[in-house]
Amino acid sequence: MEITQQVDAVLAELHRRLKHHPKPIRVLENELGVAEGFFRKQRHSRSVDLGFLFKAFRHMGIDPYELFSTVFGGSIVDRLPIRADVLPGEDETLKFLAEQRREQP
Amino acid sequence: MREKLLRLDDARFDNPRQALQDVKDLIQSGKIQRKDCGLAYGVLGSCFRMNDKLFLSAKAITEGIRCAEKDHHQSVGDLLQRYSVLVSDYGQLQAAINTSMEATAWHLEFNDQLGVAKTLVDRGEFHFYLNEDDRTIRSFTRALKYPLESKSPRHYVAALLGLSVAYSKLRDFPTARSYSARALDVRPRSYGVTALLNWQAGIIAHQEGELETAEAYLIRAFDGRYLTAVNLALVAVELVQVQLLQGNIRGAAKSAQLLAQHFDRLEENPVVEALAAELMRSGLAMRLSLRLVNRVRDKLEKERTRQNRAQSEALARWIKR
Numbered sequence: 008m009e010i011t012q013q014v015d016a017v018l019a020e021l022h023r024r025l026k027h028h029p030k031p032i033r034v035l036e037n038e039l040g041v042a043e044g045f046f047r048k049q050r051h052s053r054s055v056d057l058g059f060l061f062k063a064f065r066h067m068g069i070d071p072y073e074l075f076s077t078v079f080g081g082s083i084v085d086r087l088p089i090r091a092d093v094l095p096g097e098d099e100t101l102k103f104l105a106e107q108r109r110e111q112p
Numbered sequence: 113m114r115e116k117l118l119r120l121d122d123a124r125f126d127n128p129r130q131a132l133q134d135v136k137d138l139i140q141s142g143k144i145q146r147k148d149c150g151l152a153y154g155v156l157g158s159c160f161r162m163n164d165k166l167f168l169s170a171k172a173i174t175e176g177i178r179c180a181e182k183d184h185h186q187s188v189g190d191l192l193q194r195y196s197v198l199v200s201d202y203g204q205l206q207a208a209i210n211t212s213m214e215a216t217a218w219h220l221e222f223n224d225q226l227g228v229a230k231t232l233v234d235r236g237e238f239h240f241y242l243n244e245d246d247r248t249i250r251s252f253t254r255a256l257k258y259p260l261e262s263k264s265p266r267h268y269v270a271a272l273l274g275l276s277v278a279y280s281k282l283r284d285f286p287t288a289r290s291y292s293a294r295a296l297d298v299r300p301r302s303y304g305v306t307a308l309l310n311w312q313a314g315i316i317a318h319q320e321g322e323l324e325t326a327e328a329y330l331i332r333a334f335d336g337r338y339l340t341a342v343n344l345a346l347v348a349v350e351l352v353q354v355q356l357l358q359g360n361i362r363g364a365a366k367s368a369q370l371l372a373q374h375f376d377r378l379e380e381n382p383v384v385e386a387l388a389a390e391l392m393r394s395g396l397a398m399r400l401s402l403r404l405v406n407r408v409r410d411k412l413e414k415e416r417t418r419q420n421r422a423q424s425e426a427l428a429r430w431i432k433r
Contacts, residue, residue, distance in 0.1 A: 082177075082178060082181050083177055083181055083188070083192075083214075084174055084177055084178050084181070087174060087177070087195065087211070088199055088202075088204060088207045088211070089170045089174070089198070089199065089202060089430055090430050091170045091171045091173075091174035091175075092174075093430070094167040094170055094171055094430055095167060096165070096167045096168050096171070098160075098168050098171075098172075099136075099140075100135075100136045100139050100140060100156060101156070101168070101171060101172055101175065103139060103140055104139055104144070104149065104152065104153065104156075104175075105175070107142060107144065108146065108149055108179065
């Protein structure tokens, strides 16, 4: 997804959640206004200042990682740009570490 | 265990092959605990990267992120930071910046000031390669506001060197020199970094017309053990040029001959090998000239660009669209 599409997707999810948010609506409107203003601005820039974004989410009582995984699906790994799962090559140490992780409780 | 892994992480800059072997031995000893798995994957991935095994590096770091996301959130920032550098190797600088931003966010989450500073240093480099001079300078300068000097001298020196190179590019040599001098004052433990710092100080002195000073720095920079083949040849060319400008034809010929000591390294790249041989032959015949030196330098720089581009293009097909 392009950055602009990502921002739109996050914004849509944010709106959906805030409809059911327990906080008084006026407070929410202010917070949403701040977040929206931020999103709109970032939409036109080439990158998103995630530090600020995460702070805004936390302020609204929303866990950013949970929100992102809802919007983008699954774990951080699914959003990484390199397709590591299909890359050629194997390594014994990597296999060993994977096995060790499986064995450890 | 964590300290051992971090020590190996530092060692990879001077002896990548040995560091990779050591980290593999450490992991295969079976003593890595679950909480250190993310870091182990990260250090292993970075060691793979330093040994040009970029596919394995991507696999290791990705696996590390998967593991840290489940077991040890505190390592996610560090792993994303390593990943961002890898993405830049794949020629995806904007994606590298975005990943680095996410790493910053994770570091902020855990109030890891050192982690934030490290990501700023990496981002400074990505912006530099994108020719975004203002952002380059801003990233490195912001990084220097954190206590990097005492906690991560490697990143402190990288930020200073980055600023020096950025100001050189803008032809602000006095400012470039001040950052370069601060970096040299640190006396980094890494020979490779010291060679790069001396090279940069030599370039600045050359541009400022201080040829003797430039020569002294470049002689110190000429270290075949720690520079890549193309960089080693570029240092030799700069040194020969500075000596020719001083009318020291014999010294220039001698410097060209020094390349012979590192021919096993230069052989790694046929283009660099041929250009170095041309420089050495001309030195032997006492036929070195500024024209020849400039021509060799242009070709070496083109080769460096070609090498970088070829690597990025070969890797680009593994990038998700």
